[in-house]
Amino acid sequence: MWTQFLLQFWILLVIALGAAVLLGRYIGTVFAPVGIRKTDWIGKLERRLLLLLGVDERKQDQSWVGYSKSLLLVNLLFFVGGYLLLRFQGSLPLNPNGAVNLDWSTALHTTISFMTNTDQQHYSGEALSYLSQTFVLGTMLFVAPTMAFTVCIAVIRGLANQPLGNFYADFVRFILRILIPVSFLFGLLLILLGVPQTFGGTVTVTTLEGAKQLIYRGPIAAFEVIKQLGNNGAGFFGANGAHPFENPNQYVNFIQMFLMLLIPMSLPVAYGKMIGSAKQGRLFLGVMTLLFIMMTFGMAGSLLANPTAHGQELRFGQIGTILYSSITTAAETGAVNAMHDSLHPLAGLIQLGNMMLNVVYGGTGAGFLNVLLYAFVAVFLTGLLIGRTPTFLGKKLETFEVKLMAITLLVPPFLILVGTAVSMYVAPGVGAISNPGYHGLSQVLYEFTSATANNGSGFEGLGDANVYWNVSTSFALFFGRYIPLILMLAIAGSLKAKPAVPQDEFSFKTDTPLFGTVFLGTVVLVGALTFLPVLVLGPIADWLTM
Amino acid sequence: MKQAIRVTVFVTALCGIVFPALLTLFGQLLVPDKAAGSLVQENGKFIGSELIAQPFTSKQYFHGRPSAVDQLAGSSAGDNLAASNPELGKKMAEFAKQNQVDGASLPDDARVTSGSGFDPHISLDYARAQVKRIATERNLSRDAVQRLIDQEAGNNQYVNVLMLNLKLDRSPS
Numbered sequence: 001m002w003t004q005f006l007l008q009f010w011i012l013l014v015i016a017l018g019a020a021v022l023l024g025r026y027i028g029t030v031f032a033p034v035g036i037r038k039t040d041w042i043g044k045l046e047r048r049l050l051l052l053l054g055v056d057e058r059k060q061d062q063s064w065v066g067y068s069k070s071l072l073l074v075n076l077l078f079f080v081g082g083y084l085l086l087r088f089q090g091s092l093p094l095n096p097n098g099a100v101n102l103d104w105s106t107a108l109h110t111t112i113s114f115m116t117n118t119d120q121q122h123y124s125g126e127a128l129s130y131l132s133q134t135f136v137l138g139t140m141l142f143v144a145p146t147m148a149f150t151v152c153i154a155v156i157r158g159l160a161n162q163p164l165g166n167f168y169a170d171f172v173r174f175i176l177r178i179l180i181p182v183s184f185l186f187g188l189l190l191i192l193l194g195v196p197q198t199f200g201g202t203v204t205v206t207t208l209e210g211a212k213q214l215i216y217r218g219p220i221a222a223f224e225v226i227k228q229l230g231n232n233g234a235g236f237f238g239a240n241g242a243h244p245f246e247n248p249n250q251y252v253n254f255i256q257m258f259l260m261l262l263i264p265m266s267l268p269v270a271y272g273k274m275i276g277s278a279k280q281g282r283l284f285l286g287v288m289t290l291l292f293i294m295m296t297f298g299m300a301g302s303l304l305a306n307p308t309a310h311g312q313e314l315r316f317g318q319i320g321t322i323l324y325s326s327i328t329t330a331a332e333t334g335a336v337n338a339m340h341d342s343l344h345p346l347a348g349l350i351q352l353g354n355m356m357l358n359v360v361y362g363g364t365g366a367g368f369l370n371v372l373l374y375a376f377v378a379v380f381l382t383g384l385l386i387g388r389t390p391t392f393l394g395k396k397l398e399t400f401e402v403k404l405m406a407i408t409l410l411v412p413p414f415l416i417l418v419g420t421a422v423s424m425y426v427a428p429g430v431g432a433i434s435n436p437g438y439h440g441l442s443q444v445l446y447e448f449t450s451a452t453a454n455n456g457s458g459f460e461g462l463g464d465a466n467v468y469w470n471v472s473t474s475f476a477l478f479f480g481r482y483i484p485l486i487l488m489l490a491i492a493g494s495l496k497a498k499p500a501v502p503q504d505e506f507s508f509k510t511d512t513p514l515f516g517t518v519f520l521g522t523v524v525l526v527g528a529l530t531f532l533p534v535l536v537l538g539p540i541a542d543w544l545t546m
Numbered sequence: 547m548k549q550a551i552r553v554t555v556f557v558t559a560l561c562g563i564v565f566p567a568l569l570t571l572f573g574q575l576l577v578p579d580k581a582a583g584s585l586v587q588e589n590g591k592f593i594g595s596e597l598i599a600q601p602f603t604s605k606q607y608f609h610g611r612p613s614a615v616d617q618l619a620g621s622s623a624g625d626n627l628a629a630s631n632p633e634l635g636k637k638m639a640e641f642a643k644q645n646q647v648d649g650a651s652l653p654d655d656a657r658v659t660s661g662s663g664f665d666p667h668i669s670l671d672y673a674r675a676q677v678k679r680i681a682t683e684r685n686l687s688r689d690a691v692q693r694l695i696d697q698e699a700g701n702n703q704y705v706n707v708l709m710l711n712l713k714l715d716r717s718p719s
Binding site: 078172180187188193200206214215226307315317336338339341437438 | 551553556566573576577580582601611617618619621622623625630632634658661662664667668711712715
């Protein structure tokens with residue numbers, strides 16, 4: 001089994017890395033600041049379109065404050081519109097299955113969850129109308145990853161000492177140039193491979209034994225492709241990627257894993273291109289890949305030693321389950337092709353680890369922002385050790401940046417640990433636990449980790465379809481997403497405003513193997529120190545007492 | 547504000563209407579059957595989908611995997627029992643008893659629920675364990691039944707239960 005695992009793993013990794021390098025260079029080219037970008041014919045069309053929408057990129061460079069405001073404004077529009085449409089889906093068109101209105105807390109949680117690129121679902125997909133699935137949530141699957149992507153690009157521009165750019169232009173450009181074409185191409189491929197795409201509604205069939213069976217269908221392929229490409233992870237159905245319509249065979253399974261990895265892997269390459277040092281981009285990509293390999297081997301170790309079909313689908317095989325479960329938590333997608341609650345506790349440990357570190361590629365944009373954050377922290381720690389002002393790409397990291405870094409770094413553990421602790425203390429929190437013993441703590445911990453890291457998968461036994469869980473995880477979703485985005489923009493804005501320190505032989509070099517090691521050490525130490533105690537009480541105790 | 551509204555409307559129209567509509571159109575043109583959910587017809591009537599498990603309980607058909615949901619009408623889900631949950635052992639014993647075939651030890655997939663509750667496949671081992679019962683019920687030789695399994699499975703280690711049962715119904719006894 002190990003040979004087969006290694007074979008499939010390396011093939012997937014090489015293909016994904018190859019495609020990501022190409023995509024990363026493309027992103028680096030088309031998202032270069034207006035002043036230095038060459039305009040191709042698509043660029044000319046794009047400029048016309050943007051002017052029609054009232055956006056003149058050449059004249060409307062934004063400060064970090066302006067960029068943040070525009071971003072939050074667009075998010076607010078989608079929040080309000082999405083919430084209302086879900087609340088009243090029952091009386092709206094495209095509802096052949098007679099789905100009813102969502103209650104306020106489910107609609108609130110679902111809207112926040114989808115707009116934060118998390119797609120944690122406290123309803124079952126079968127409970128939504130086609131209008132909600134396609135028009136409301138389907139649009140959010142494109143919009144949500146774009147938010148973190150635009151921030152990531154603006155931050156990179158700031159680090160490269162260039163104007164941050166215009167939010168609206170970046171927003172439209174990413175969707176137009178990357179998400180739509182790639183989604184269309186792979187969406188077609190998914191349909192050819194058997195994923196349904198129909199507005200035909202549920203059919204009733206007569207089974208061989210004469211019973212009536214309802215078969216839920218829908219425009220699944222369109223949903224599926226952007227769910228993976230944008231690291232969203234929402235299930236069209238309750239069972240998500242384990243459902244045979246969402247993921248009918250090994251080929252579709254492979255494509256889905258590839259799509260999850262594609263954009264997160266491409267961003268370090270784009271970064272290298274945009275700051276003019278491919279070497280630095282490769283270093284980050286290398287460290288992330290190393291972490292990914294270690295985590296996935298851990299997953300393989302735990303599941304190959306304890307093979308089972310429980311909570312799994314035969315068509316993917318043990319290896320398809322291992323790779324998917326690791327990738328979906330590494331790239332913060334949250335799609336599942338097996339029920340994570342039922343997997344071995346050590347598999348759960350790896351999944352939690354992936355989400356807590358949130359740099360093992362991480363989701364579109366958000367993952368690479370975390371990488372940059374950890375890189376700042378690594379530089380800062382090194383600066384403390386040798387007693388010099390830390391610099392990153394020639395810019396000094398001073399009190400203001402370090403304060404924001406510290407807050408950004410502390411927000412996720414705060415949300416995860418406090419959320420878990422409170423839920424273990426109050427009745428509706430504990431009451432939701434479905435598995436006895438230490439695994440119960442893992443269920444609660446997983447829910448908050450997944451919400452904060454914008455992953456969205458779950459230990460689905462947890463009875464989370466109620467007001468307490470909808471509201472409490474909404475906090476984790478919201479702050480886990482927007483605080484890091486805005487603070488990273490602020491750091492970039494502040495760094496951009498500073499004069500560059502001339503580089504000399506004593507400058508911090510951030511493209512060497514030495515820095516790679518310090519960076520890796522920072523990621524592992526900060527992650528491990530913060531979360532080790534709760535991991536010991538949850539999955540590790542669960543494993544030791546089995 | 548004007549920019550934000552215009553951009554929001556444009557993106558929503560593109561991603562929420564044009565994209566799914568185009569994809570649906572192409573799907574209908576290229577592979578209408580797959581786009582409609584790989585439904586299976588027999589004598590002009592829909593009898594199921596190749597991709598979706600249906601419940602089989604009678605002795606003359608191959609039985610599928612245990613499911614945590616009602617396969618006739620339910621939403622998809624697993625049972626979400628933890629590996630460490632004592633309930634799991636009880637459930638496994640129960641399923642084993644239900645699906646026990648001539649005292650043979652059953653493979654794992656016959657004793658535990660699938661991820662979706664609609665796994666359309668069973669392992670070759672589980673299929674083999676049911677050969678004797680089906681051969682007796684249908685007055686077929688065991689070899690004939692085994693041949694059907696091999697045909698349906700191809701190179702895979704698993705076999706589609708609905709398609710296999712259709713083959714059974716179509717084969718002369």
